[in-house]
Amino acid sequence: MAQITDKTKDEVKEVVFDFFAEECEMEIDEISEDSNIISDLDGDSLMFLELIEIFKKKYNLNIELKTIGKYAVKNPVQTIGELIDMQLLIIEHENNILEIE
Amino acid sequence: MINKTAFIFPAFITEFTRNEIEFLDKNSTDFNDYLHKASVALNIDLPEFSYNTDVYKTDELNSQLLAYLLSCAFSDILQKKGIIPDLIAGYSMGIYASLYAAKSITIEDGAKLIFSAYNLVNNLTGTRIYGMGAIIGLSTKDVGNLIQDSAPDLEIININNEHSLVIAGKKDDVLLVLAKAKEEGAFSAAELTVDTPYHSKYLLKYSDRFENLVNSFSIKEAVIPVVSTYNQRIFTQVSDVKKELIFNLTRKINWYKTMQKLIENNVNEIYECGAGKDLKKISRFIEGDYKMKSIYKI
Numbered sequence: 001m002a003q004i005t006d007k008t009k010d011e012v013k014e015v016v017f018d019f020f021a022e023e024c025e026m027e028i029d030e031i032s033e034d035s036n037i038i039s040d041l042d043g044d045s046l047m048f049l050e051l052i053e054i055f056k057k058k059y060n061l062n063i064e065l066k067t068i069g070k071y072a073v074k075n076p077v078q079t080i081g082e083l084i085d086m087q088l089l090i091i092e093h094e095n096n097i098l099e100i101e
Numbered sequence: 102m103i104n105k106t107a108f109i110f111p112a113f114i115t116e117f118t119r120n121e122i123e124f125l126d127k128n129s130t131d132f133n134d135y136l137h138k139a140s141v142a143l144n145i146d147l148p149e150f151s152y153n154t155d156v157y158k159t160d161e162l163n164s165q166l167l168a169y170l171l172s173c174a175f176s177d178i179l180q181k182k183g184i185i186p187d188l189i190a191g192y193s194m195g196i197y198a199s200l201y202a203a204k205s206i207t208i209e210d211g212a213k214l215i216f217s218a219y220n221l222v223n224n225l226t227g228t229r230i231y232g233m234g235a236i237i238g239l240s241t242k243d244v245g246n247l248i249q250d251s252a253p254d255l256e257i258i259n260i261n262n263e264h265s266l267v268i269a270g271k272k273d274d275v276l277l278v279l280a281k282a283k284e285e286g287a288f289s290a291a292e293l294t295v296d297t298p299y300h301s302k303y304l305l306k307y308s309d310r311f312e313n314l315v316n317s318f319s320i321k322e323a324v325i326p327v328v329s330t331y332n333q334r335i336f337t338q339v340s341d342v343k344k345e346l347i348f349n350l351t352r353k354i355n356w357y358k359t360m361q362k363l364i365e366n367n368v369n370e371i372y373e374c375g376a377g378k379d380l381k382k383i384s385r386f387i388e389g390d391y392k393m394k395s396i397y398k399i
Contacts, residue, residue, distance in 0.1 A: 046237060046265065046382055049264055049386075065286070066285060066286030072288060073283055073287075
């Protein structure tokens, strides 16, 4: 189980904001933690999946997409803030994420 | 490295970007002209297009025709601006607009082919017992196992990318496998709003009749080479165009391999010629040295 530091939190937030700014062709300051991923940013499942892949490589995570998918179906996220929190949980718990419920 | 450009054409309109009408206006394109040409060719009355025109949302044929005509209009705009593709590919029913852009068929004949194909399979579509679904987040092997265990008649009829694929068959089977896919950990498993199981074995029986129909059209050699979504061959010859039309309707396709073929052929700028941005979305997990260019920024 990885230790989540303030540095990790900042890194994850930065990656998520940069990712959505680029994908949605928006300025970073147009996005906030309250932004709704679907209605405000036209986000989709493949974007979520791509972010997971980015963090999987960045932190060398031992995760199976199916496991994350099962968690995500039970714990859907709506806002950028919630998405950042979920990514932190994935980094912290990796494939054991289903056990935290 | 030689820089090459490709146009790719979507099948349906899942969601408008809502830049479409502005794009047509900005480029002094009267979309009513396109609707009029198709209406005359088909002897029907396609109403004026707005984002909320019901007839384009609820009717499978009308929505196909709208997607086709918008794709044709967008391709015309790009080509008039001097953006001429080196290669072309059409996703599923996007084949008709792709052949129009490649100058193999006229806009009227494209509409007639869509109309003919739709009517040909209508006794299948009309039963409302068939359907399609899209699954994101499971591997082809995982979905294959789900199908084998719960609905062996269902088929994976297209692979969009490493994490996204399309299934087709009887609607009950589609819904069953979509539900099981969610249980299995799919990020998304959704029914598509079509009643025709395109590219599935259920359409194979229409091959001969569709071939006869295709042969009744005046099809020309493609001026711009087209990549087959069926076997990824690059073709221009009339006989290959005809084969592709038939295979595209009645056989499985593979969009992932089609995009890889474009990339292998040094395509590094790809324009999605159509409403919405579905093809841009599914390009996310298709790796390569290329950029999906927004037509709205040209």
